[in-house]
Amino acid sequence: MIALHALQYSRATRILWLLADLGQPCTRIDYDRTDAFRAPEELSKVHPLGKSPVIEDNGEMIAESATILRYLVAKFDDDSHTPPRGTVDYWRHEALFDYVEASFAEVALRAIMPAFRGKPVPDDAKAALDIHLNYIAHALGDGPLLFGDTVTLADIQISYIIALLERVGLLAEHPTVAAYWAVLQEQPGYISATRTAGPMVPTA
Structure with a gap:
């Protein structure tokens, strides 16, 4: 086991x-x-x-x-947990899956860490985060998950960073991503x- x-x-x-x-x-x-x-x-x-x-x-x-x-x-x-291999969505999924830790996490943590300590988020960190959250909102399209109704590895992978952002109030200006987080929390897994x-x- x-x-x-x-x-x-x-x-x-x-x-x-x-x-x-x-x-x-x-x-x-x-x-x-x-x-x-x-x-x-x-x-x-x-x-x-x-x-x-x-x-x-x-x-x-x-x-x-x-x-x-x-x-x-x-x-x-x-x-x-992935779109069918060989499709455009499969490679879009792979990019989003790797994007979480390769690009998004570092930017998000620059805003999360001061907020977690009760300090103001630097303007440049907030601006960078907003760009990424807008990117995620665009990737969601009609949602509710990144690839429609079926949870994928990319959804599971991104959930932790989204959870941290919600915990420190950094999704307040991003209702699409906040709604996405609500749907993630409804998933059986x-x-x-x-x-x-x-x-x-x-x-x-």
């Missing part, structure tokens, strides 16, 4: 969400955050960078949530993951 090293309030929820969708169990090893909201020292014994999520499967240790999600759909021969492991981000 797959073992998941899951840090509290982290990207590990993405993995639990997909596993729930696939109907696959896992052994979960939980790690609480420190008072400074950092990963505990124990995680550095799992991964040299103290990362989470990390999975162990058949003696292999796999990190990076995007890699883990791709690994799981390959392992379980799942084709329900999200509900299952957060019921078993707690909320994706701090609630207060």
Whole structure:
């Protein structure tokens, strides 16, 4: 059985969400955050960078949530979380999936971190974030998810950053993305993951 090293309030929820969708169990090893909201020292014994999520499967240790999600759909021969291969939508999906951590996360965190500490968001960080949120709103089209009614890996991947933005009030000026977040929270896999492991981000 797959073992998941899951840090509290982290990207590990993405993995639990997909596993729930696939109907696959896992052994979960939980790690609480420190008072400074950092990963505990124990995680550095799992991964040299103290990362989470990390999975162990058949003696292999796999990190990076995007890699883990791709690994799981390959392992379980799942084709329900991406558009059909060879289509325009398939490659648009792959771009959006990689966009989350390659481009969006860094920009979002520049705004999230000061807001999380109760400080004003710098104007340049807010302006950069607005550009990305408008891009996501455009990508949603008629929605309600990135590719219609079916949740994809890209939806699961983007959920954590969207959750953090909502938590610190940075979706207030972006109703389309706020509505998207509401729909993500209605997905059965999200509900299952957060019921078993707690909320994706701090609630207060």
